[in-house]
Amino acid sequence: MVRDSIKAEVKNLNFFYGNVQALKNINLDILEKRVTALIGPSGCGKTTFLRCFNRMHDLYPHNRYEGSIILKPDDIDIISPNIDPIEVRMRISMVFQKPNPFPKTIFENVAYGLRVRGISNKKVLAEVVEKSLRGAALWDEVKDRLDKPAFDLSGGQQQRLCIARALATNPEILLFDEPTSALDPIATSKIEELIVELKNNVTIIIVTHNMQQAARVSEYTAFMYLGEIIEYGKTEKIFTAPSEKLTEEYITGRFG
Amino acid sequence: MAIFDEELSRLKEKILEMGALVENSIKDCVKSFIERDNALAENLIKRDHLVNALDVEIDEECIRLIALRQPKASDLRFITTGMKIITDLERMGDLAVNIAERALELNKEPSIKPYVDIPRMRDIAYGMTRDALDAFVNKDKRLAMDVIMRDDEIDDLKHSIISELIFLMLEDPNIICRALRIIFIAQYLERIADHATNIAEMVIYLVEGKIIRHTTISE
Ligand SMILES: Nc1ncnc2c1ncn2[C@@H]1O[C@H](COP(=O)(O)OP(=O)(O)O)[C@@H](O)[C@H]1O
Ligand SMILES: [Mg+2]
Numbered sequence: 330m331v332r333d334s335i336k337a338e339v340k341n342l343n344f345f346y347g348n349v350q351a352l353k354n355i356n357l358d359i360l361e362k363r364v365t366a367l368i369g370p371s372g373c374g375k376t377t378f379l380r381c382f383n384r385m386h387d388l389y390p391h392n393r394y395e396g397s398i399i400l401k402p403d404d405i406d407i408i409s410p411n412i413d414p415i416e417v418r419m420r421i422s423m424v425f426q427k428p429n430p431f432p433k434t435i436f437e438n439v440a441y442g443l444r445v446r447g448i449s450n451k452k453v454l455a456e457v458v459e460k461s462l463r464g465a466a467l468w469d470e471v472k473d474r475l476d477k478p479a480f481d482l483s484g485g486q487q488q489r490l491c492i493a494r495a496l497a498t499n500p501e502i503l504l505f506d507e508p509t510s511a512l513d514p515i516a517t518s519k520i521e522e523l524i525v526e527l528k529n530n531v532t533i534i535i536v537t538h539n540m541q542q543a544a545r546v547s548e549y550t551a552f553m554y555l556g557e558i559i560e561y562g563k564t565e566k567i568f569t570a571p572s573e574k575l576t577e578e579y580i581t582g583r584f585g
Numbered sequence: 586m587a588i589f590d591e592e593l594s595r596l597k598e599k600i601l602e603m604g605a606l607v608e609n610s611i612k613d614c615v616k617s618f619i620e621r622d623n624a625l626a627e628n629l630i631k632r633d634h635l636v637n638a639l640d641v642e643i644d645e646e647c648i649r650l651i652a653l654r655q656p657k658a659s660d661l662r663f664i665t666t667g668m669k670i671i672t673d674l675e676r677m678g679d680l681a682v683n684i685a686e687r688a689l690e691l692n693k694e695p696s697i698k699p700y701v702d703i704p705r706m707r708d709i710a711y712g713m714t715r716d717a718l719d720a721f722v723n724k725d726k727r728l729a730m731d732v733i734m735r736d737d738e739i740d741d742l743k744h745s746i747i748s749e750l751i752f753l754m755l756e757d758p759n760i761i762c763r764a765l766r767i768i769f770i771a772q773y774l775e776r777i778a779d780h781a782t783n784i785a786e787m788v789i790y791l792v793e794g795k796i797i798r799h800t801t802i803s804e
Contacts, residue, residue, distance in 0.1 A: 569658065569794060570794020580657045581657055
């Protein structure tokens with residue numbers, strides 16, 4: 330049996346918004362090129378946990394991490410103050426709940442991450458933009474209007490554009506925070522198919538409050554409650570025979 | 586989720602209703618033979634369609650719940666287990682009908698001997714069925730295990746019935762037709778107990794989330 334290899338090791342992770350502890354002693358291995366879903370009731374800490382992975386919390390001075398998130402294979406601790414958050418964000422990209430394209434052209438939205446990194450070679454940019462748009466299953470729909478504003482696209486297309494933008498820097502981990510909650514069912518299923526396809530090349534962590542979505546796209550599921558991981562395991566196990574009573578109650582809609 | 590809970594408990598009641606019909610058939614089929622009661626046998630054969638109708642109705646309800654409620658965890662296990670249990674119950678009903686048919690044939694001729702082991706087999710099979718369904722309702726793993734253990738008694742009884750009848754047939758070939766029908770009855774009862782065992786195994790899946798079919802119990 331082939332064992333999945335570990336992409337990130339979360340060890341004794343605590344997180345504080347000022348005095349408020351939002352994550353409590355989280356320990357969990359994120360497996361490489363797998364989709365891991367984070368589920369749990371509103372306010373349980375899913376977004377907070379996800380944001381640790383690309384150091385989003387560093388933008389506010391009172392936020393504080395404890396513990397470590399060890400990124401493989403080079404074993405750097407991505408929440409260590411010695412590690413540059415910009416460096417982390419190049420390797421770990423985030424796609425948000427609401428599509429948030431920049432007020433620029435389709436092309437420039439995708440090229441953005443590369444330009445920030447000082448790449449201006451037109452040929453390189455064009456190549457990466459095409460590759461990323463193909464990777465986000467958007468190329469065929471936009472290839473003739475790359476110079477049009479990103480806001481001309483539909484909501485679902487905008488979200489795929491944001492995925493293309495995230496892919497452009499060739500990240501090792503992609504973070505999704507409820508990526509389809511603003512989309513209709515067809516756009517949603519396109520994104521879900523895309524996620525399943527993307528995991529061939531990249532490790533994915535997705536926060537979702539739609540349990541059917543977690544069941545459809547993920548191989549591993551972590552159930553969180555009050556800032557803790559209550560149960561973590563194979564998605565099919567969690568959805569057919571969870572070990573913890575709390576998980577059972579949440580999954581079957583009998584919570585609280 | 587209150588609506589879904591109600592739907593689940595209605596589903597459970599329907600399964601138990603089907604179970605009760607089948608339990609009665611198991612009791613009556615052997616009785617119609619032992620007490621040479623043709624009316625009882627005919628009545629049982631006539632009401633088998635009720636079991637079939639419940640089988641279809643419950644199956645449809647389970648499919649509806651899966652499609653509309655997307656059951657998970659223990660709810661999912663309850664519904665899928667229910668679907669399988671009714672398949673076994675339906676087959677048990679058919680076997681009881683088969684026994685009643687053999688009884689009607691046997692009742693046309695004098696009996697070979699007083700039958701002790703057939704009612705005993707019936708009592709065990711009946712008890713296994715009732716307990717398997719009780720275990721299902723109460724999610725009682727121990728009772729389900731107990732049902733599975735009892736399957737061996739049934740097998741032993743069947744073999745002793747067959748050996749005895751072989752012996753009698755050798756002595757008097759005139760009874761061969763009747764003896765064969767009785768052997769069929771023993772065979773049907775053994776199959777009924779097998780289905781009760783299946784139900785008990787599914788109860789263990791329901792409780793534990795682990796499929797134990799095609800394995801041996803090592804507790
Ligand atoms: N910026 C913040 N400052 C203080 N508390 C916050 C902040 N953001 C979130 N929280 C609190 O942290 C907890 C976890 O929130 P969050 O990670 O957004 O949960 P989820 O994504 O699971 O709904 C909640 O109790 C929330 O109120
Ligand atoms: Mg959130």
